[in-house]
Amino acid sequence: MLRLQVLELKGNIRVLCRVRPLLEKERTAGGEGHMPVKVTSEEALRVAAMDNKAEKDFEFDRVLAPDEGQDKLYDEVSALITSVLDGFNVAIMAYGQTGSGKTFTMEGPEGNPGVNLRALADLFKLAEERSAQFTTSFTASVLEIYNEQIYDLLVSGAQDGDKLDVKQGPDGMYVSGLKVEDVHNMGDVTSMIGRGKSNRSTFATNMNEHSSRSHLVLSVYVTCVSKMNGSTLRGKLHLIDLAGSERLSRTGAQGDRLKEAQAINKSLSALGDVIQALQQRNAHIPYRNSKLTRLLEDSLGGNSKCVMIVNVSPAVENVSETKCSLEFASRARKVELGRARANVTSGDFTSALSSSASANGGSASVTPSPAPSRPMSGRGTPAGESSMSRVASRETMNSQMRRSSGPTGILR
Numbered sequence: 001m002l003r004l005q006v007l008e009l010k011g012n013i014r015v016l017c018r019v020r021p022l023l024e025k026e027r028t029a030g031g032e033g034h035m036p037v038k039v040t041s042e043e044a045l046r047v048a049a050m051d052n053k054a055e056k057d058f059e060f061d062r063v064l065a066p067d068e069g070q071d072k073l074y075d076e077v078s079a080l081i082t083s084v085l086d087g088f089n090v091a092i093m094a095y096g097q098t099g100s101g102k103t104f105t106m107e108g109p110e111g112n113p114g115v116n117l118r119a120l121a122d123l124f125k126l127a128e129e130r131s132a133q134f135t136t137s138f139t140a141s142v143l144e145i146y147n148e149q150i151y152d153l154l155v156s157g158a159q160d161g162d163k164l165d166v167k168q169g170p171d172g173m174y175v176s177g178l179k180v181e182d183v184h185n186m187g188d189v190t191s192m193i194g195r196g197k198s199n200r201s202t203f204a205t206n207m208n209e210h211s212s213r214s215h216l217v218l219s220v221y222v223t224c225v226s227k228m229n230g231s232t233l234r235g236k237l238h239l240i241d242l243a244g245s246e247r248l249s250r251t252g253a254q255g256d257r258l259k260e261a262q263a264i265n266k267s268l269s270a271l272g273d274v275i276q277a278l279q280q281r282n283a284h285i286p287y288r289n290s291k292l293t294r295l296l297e298d299s300l301g302g303n304s305k306c307v308m309i310v311n312v313s314p315a316v317e318n319v320s321e322t323k324c325s326l327e328f329a330s331r332a333r334k335v336e337l338g339r340a341r342a343n344v345t346s347g348d349f350t351s352a353l354s355s356s357a358s359a360n361g362g363s364a365s366v367t368p369s370p371a372p373s374r375p376m377s378g379r380g381t382p383a384g385e386s387s388m389s390r391v392a393s394r395e396t397m398n399s400q401m402r403r404s405s406g407p408t409g410i411l412r
């Protein structure tokens with residue numbers, strides 16, 4: 001019984017903020033000295049007073065300054081990502097206005113990969129490391145949500161987005177009819193992502209505009225079967241590059257463009273509504289209000305772990321959108337998801353996870369110890385916990401997240 005409790009994680013939406021560098025064109029317009037966004041510590045940033053609005057400080061689980069690279073960002077999410085190998089559902093989503101650095105963060109330019117490729121490489125490596133204990137298999141899919149319709153990017157040619165819908169199955173939410181492919185190594189992954197990109201560009205007349213108006217979801221499904229007792233752990237990882245979060249009034253859209261912008265807004269505002277309902281612990285969480293939130297139902301609710309990376313531009317002209325993004329992300333940070341639980345479909349739960357622990361170098365222990373047992377806590381008030389210990393556990397969580405690089409935060 002004690003062991004089971006230790007293996008549970010209390011989940012919050014962990015929110016990271018990444019401030020991108022000024023672009024060349026922005027530099028000539030204002031220069032570094034005029035940057036209204038300043039990173040003030042590893043967990044805080046300040047947006048300068050502008051347009052009659054006072055300066056404002058924001059705090060997140062981690063704030064990444066413009067000169068912090070892809071490796072630093074990945075360090076912050078790697079422990080959660082690799083916990084899919086222990087049967088958890090994990091979602092990592094990049095939020096922010098167009099041009100704030102979402103695609104840079106998730107996909108990354110050639111030669112400087114972002115979260116997506118680093119995550120897959122990490123998962124393959126760890127699966128190999130624990131191959132004596134587990135048989136691990138990976139499948140993946142790539143989809144796009146555009147105008148509230150789902151497009152399978154692994155299928156070439158014209159598509160009827162109406163055919164794909166999100167359904168609830170025995171293993172959680174899934175998209176019926178979506179192509180899911182086996183992936184065995186990074187070669188498979190890069191070729192799959194390449195096909196996805198090329199299919200995406202065939203139905204986009206203007207790729208830049210299209211990418212900022214659609215949500216791109218790379219999903220990885222992991223099945224780990226224990227060689228010891230046959231227990232099966234199923235984890236799911238959604239890596240999401242969200243559509244640009246800018247407000248409609250700013251886009252100046254009309255006609256079809258306005259309809260499109262409203263559809264984008266619908267899923268982002270539905271995401272906001274879900275976050276608000278979760279934060280207020282409402283009995284009803286409106287997941288069904290958009291394709292995006294429906295798909296994320298089992299990654300945003302209990303039993304799951306979620307990281308939101310809010311990307312912001314430091315440029316003067318973006319300051320009001322920057323504030324909106326930071327306010328949205330601050331609300332997300334208050335959400336408690338409840339305890340994350342592993343998806344174990346058969347066999348003995350504890351021994352499956354124990355063997356996973358020993359596969360992580362044998363140092364992990366399922367003996368309860370206060371800090372590692374609550375790595376995701378800090379904002380909730382579990383019965384009997386003082387505010388001092390809450391602060392302590394948040395700090396523990398943050399430093400642990402930075403240090404930890406393998407599955408799983410809980411078992412290290």
Ligand SMILES: Nc1ncnc2c1ncn2[C@@H]1O[C@H](COP(=O)(O)OP(=O)(O)OP(=O)(O)O)[C@@H](O)[C@H]1O
Nearest residue numbers: 020021097098099100101102103104105211212244
């Ligand atoms: N951390 C970073 N370091 C260096 N350059 C960056 C960083 N983040 C973003 N950029 C650059 O800023 C520009 C905009 O970034 P990006 O295309 O990732 O934005 P986006 O939010 O994905 O926009 P869209 O919604 O249009 O897809 C790109 O030229 C990108 O290379």
